[in-house]
Amino acid sequence: MAEKSFTDKQIQLARFSKALGHPVRIYILELLSTQACCYSGDLSEQLPIAKSTISQHLKELKDAGLIQGEIEAPKIKYCINRANWERARILFKNMFPE
Template identity: 50%
Template sequence: MAYTIKIEGYNEHQINVANFAKALSHPARVAIIELLYERGGCYCGDIVSQLPISQSSVSQHLKELKEAGLILATEQPPKVKYCLDKTKWEMAKQFFCHFFDNN
């Protein structure tokens, strides 16, 4: 989810890095990203079985990652399959590399 703070005066790169960093600011979200990267995609129940948190917590973390654009959700009723948005993931990697290389 994008920041709801005043963003005037910050450049697009700074805003993007902050948004991706916020999306990755919880260990559960990092674990979810790692799991999706390793498996190429999986269902919410698969993620729940791998993490020490409830299904509702996993759902909330998936929502945050989806709003940041890092993951995609494909409806396969009655389930939803999640995977990395490879384009956004590469963008996030480039933003972070640029940030760390230049600071």
């Protein structure tokens, strides 16, 4: 089935779902949801994985639009993208109506 057969909502929901598909990313999102922002270096102190692996997970979340990053040399500050989280919440809610 060609991707053109899918609606924009289905494609967006799939992107959000893929980004949520790893426990490390869920951890990062839970952490970010409890604070205003977090620096990438702080994450490497809390997670027992390589900095390069954390960077890959952050990239996946950022590419999906669930987080946003701001460079404050030499660090990058990450925050939840509130607008896209609201969009994700609505899309998931509409997918699974009561």
